[in-house]
Amino acid sequence: MNITHLNNSFLKIEGGGTKLLCDPWAGTANEGGWRSFPEFDPETLYAFMADCDAVYISHLHADHFDPTLLKAASLTGKPFIIKDFNNKTLLKRIKALGVETVIEVPALQATAFKNLQFAIVPQMTSNNAALDDEIDYDLDTSIVIHADGETFFNQVDNPLSLDNYKALKTFISKTFGDLDCVCLATGAASPYPQSFIACDRDAEQTAVIARSLDKFSAIIDILQPRAYFPAGGTYIIPGRFAPLNRWIAQPDFETLQSTLNGRTKAFTIEGGQTLDLTTLGVTFDLPPAQPDRTAAVHDHMTDAYAHDSFDDIGIRDTELDTLFTRAYANYSRKMRDDSVTIAQSVAFTLYDNLEVDADGNISSTPCARYSFTDHVVPGMEMIFHLDRKLFIKGLTRAANWNQLLSLALFERRPNVFHPTVEFSLNYLTV
Missing domain, CATH: 3.60.15.10 (Ribonuclease Z/Hydroxyacylglutathione hydrolase-like)
Incomplete structure (x- = not known):
């Protein structure tokens, strides 16, 4: 062989x-x-x-x-x-x-x-x-x-x-x-x-x-x-x-x-x-x-990402609020129906253009924040930092959450791995 x-x-x-x-x-x-x-x-x-x-x-x-x-x-x-x-x-x-x-x-x-x-x-x-x-x-x-x-x-x-x-x-x-x-x-x-x-x-x-x-x-x-x-x-x-x-x-x-x-x-x-x-x-x-x-x-340091050309001009902040509310309702229903426990508080910090400096730290200013209001775990927090366009693609199924998270930054406090949270985001869609 x-x-x-x-x-x-x-x-x-x-x-x-x-x-x-x-x-x-x-x-x-x-x-x-x-x-x-x-x-x-x-x-x-x-x-x-x-x-x-x-x-x-x-x-x-x-x-x-x-x-x-x-x-x-x-x-x-x-x-x-x-x-x-x-x-x-x-x-x-x-x-x-x-x-x-x-x-x-x-x-x-x-x-x-x-x-x-x-x-x-x-x-x-x-x-x-x-x-x-x-x-x-x-x-x-x-x-x-x-x-x-x-x-x-x-x-x-x-x-x-x-x-x-x-x-x-x-x-x-x-x-x-x-x-x-x-x-x-x-x-x-x-x-x-x-x-x-x-x-x-x-x-x-x-x-x-x-x-x-x-x-x-x-x-x-x-x-x-x-x-x-x-x-x-x-x-x-x-x-x-x-x-x-x-x-x-x-x-x-x-x-x-x-x-x-x-x-x-x-x-x-x-x-x-x-x-x-x-x-x-x-x-x-x-x-x-x-x-x-x-x-x-x-x-390849100057390569663009797929979502850079995504057209989100028609999705104003009020429309995005509605999208997230609908997607989160679907997510919560799925977690409840399947008896899935989310062991961290989850939030999303959005940016118009998320960048990192040479030391790998965020160098951009946030433009919005969303959180899971029905899944709050004191002392356990996971924050996903990502572009607004990427967030919209995930909510609308224009991209798969598992794949788009390769272009997110994660802030986990304390730094303890809970696999269910990341995998569960596939259900955060309208």
Whole structure:
């Protein structure tokens, strides 16, 4: 089996003559708040993707499901492979591209596609901290692929717990045999700590990396693969939030390799390199057009965000008050009907043009503030700082809350993680 890693969770896997693309992404995501890295020449990238036999999409987040790239690379005539989700949003969005064949696979069911065997691993917890979350969040998946007598596990963003990994190891052993290679997302793919203004981001970055390395080490002990490479959660922040790049909590490869301490063979192949699982040799199949991260950040510091061109001229403050009142009524009804407890007081501070200075602090003046009046928790506060236009897009479903929060700044007092609050905002809509 050969595995090529382009960026983030974008892989090309070839086994037994069958070629599978995983989560193709190139360009921007999350309202322009994330940009893929490394960058590739578009036409060269399309040609590299053209001979695939199928496309696996792990979940519907924009850095994994990229309709613009799928259409530009003429992949809509290929079969698509996804989990058989209860919520059919991903299926509908894929079919809206004109895709005729979508293979929906039940979780943890060994399935054959041409010369590949695979099984899709469902999301079993909502967050990497394994905290209880009252929102049912069946979103992420991972995939196990078997071909040429070799087995590969691609975690993607799926926040599996250590107990989940133990069960997964048993499943892989019984279904496919020995595990030859894994790719794991280590560090934070979330906005923490770079987008959180009420904390010591340097200290929190160090702490997040340390915790992720502890879990990474434990996962390797459980899975015991022959080879490993890091993948997932890699991007740059373009535009006026570019100063926040310095706090993205991703360990470097040397640190990961040191943590392994010889327990498995480690490779870094992001940027178009291919790992041969039989020989454990690496070749450079698709050199990137821009391989330097610092240069890429500099190149995109003046990029605009999607909501910058959003027309909100007709929505005066009184209309926005009405929009929020209606959206909050819908939100409160949903939380009440589902017996969901919101453990923080929630507020939104709005700006005409939210910017940060070189130290990552807000340098703009607020223009409005809204709060959840029926969900007040003394001593527990979460304030979302974001552009007025972005707030309107969330309320009116012109953008998904999960994605637009990549362009928000968070003020959490005290600095305690409550996953339910952020996930619940998807219901704050008219």
